[in-house]
Amino acid sequence: MDTPTPVADLVARLPRGSATVRYDGGRWAVTVSEHAGGRSLKVWAEELGGTAFVSANVYLTASGEAFRPCEMPSERVLAFLRGWQPL
Numbered sequence: 001m002d003t004p005t006p007v008a009d010l011v012a013r014l015p016r017g018s019a020t021v022r023y024d025g026g027r028w029a030v031t032v033s034e035h036a037g038g039r040s041l042k043v044w045a046e047e048l049g050g051t052a053f054v055s056a057n058v059y060l061t062a063s064g065e066a067f068r069p070c071e072m073p074s075e076r077v078l079a080f081l082r083g084w085q086p087l
Helices: 007-012 076-082
Strands: 017-023 026-034 040-049 053-061 064-069
Touching: 007 053, 007 064, 007 076, 017 040, 026 076, 053 076, 064 076
Parallel strands: none
Antiparallel strands: 017 026, 026 040, 040 053, 053 064
């Protein structure tokens, strides 16, 4: 059985600031904002020309990480974090 990749590692792959990436056959705008010295991250991504989006907060603490999807299933955000590709 594969060990799941920590959310912090998945988010670390994302470019900081804003970028355009490919996901699920489309182009997406993704923004990663750092707060509290990089210990709090806000991820927002939206499909360009479509209506899909993903949003989550990730908190990095001394005891680990806390992953908080924003009003959507965590699986949806995790699928994006695992599947996006640079253009």
